[in-house]
Structures are given as structure tokens and as C-alpha cells.
Amino acid sequence: MLKFNVIAQPLIAAAIQNRVVEHVTEYRITNPIAGKVVMWRGATELEYFSIAFLRGILTISLSEREILLGEKTINYAMVSSLMEVIERGDTISTIEATYNYNAKQSFKDAEVISFTDVLVIFGWNYKQGVKIDYDMLMN
Secondary structure: OEEEEEEEOOOHHHHHOOEEEEEEEEEEEOOOOOOEEEEEEEEEOOOOOEEEOOOOEEEEEEOOOOHHOOOOOEEEEEEEEHHHHHHHHHHHHHHHHHHHHHHHHHHHHHHHHHHHHHHHHHHEEEEEOOOEEEEEOOO
């Protein structure tokens, strides 16, 4: 399980917590520029969501209308290993750590991240009987 540090402002982070997932589909793609990207789209009891894991950052978009997903996207969390270096405030170390993470570790993290990791960081739960659908065309 990947470890994350929440980077969203506390009020924004709190507003995203504690939802019940009713449906989710996972997409895994490799982009020549961005590298490996893992995305989840689905619905909670009251709104739709789109979540992406890209280069160590977990982003989320929530909306009552599916068509509005992506209009407001929040950088919610960052992998702890990268965040620890950034918090030190040393610019050279941050640049080096970011380069090394993106060149090596981000691919590994994208392989092992699961929607369970996402549920934990957001404090979300599954509605009883929910299963993850996998988009086989994107893998």
C-alpha cells in the first residue's frame, strides 16, 4: 500500500472525506510524455468523481453532474517519499528527488497503486456489493 501525505488545504481536504462509492471503473494507460497514469471514474451517493494518479500526485474532481468533471481538479495528496524531500526546502534536493522519482519510482508506484489506497486516503467506503470494473482497452 502506498503512503500519501495530504497536500490539499485542510478545509478542502475535509470536504472531500467520507463518501460511499457506488460504482468505479479503473483505467491504466501509458502516455509517452506523462508516463504511467492510473485513473478511476465513478459515482458516490451524491456525485461523480474522477481521480488520477500521475507522477506521485493524486488528483480528484467531484461534481454533481458528470459532464462537469474536470472543471475543478484538486491536487489532493502526494506520495510520502517525495513529500519528505520537498518539505526540507532544499531546491536542489527537490529537483533531484523529483527527477529520480519520475524516472524510476513513479512507474513502480503506478503498477501497485489500487483503489483501496485511494479509499484510505479519502476516508471513503464501498457501498455493499460494489466491485471495481476494469477498462480492458486501456491496459
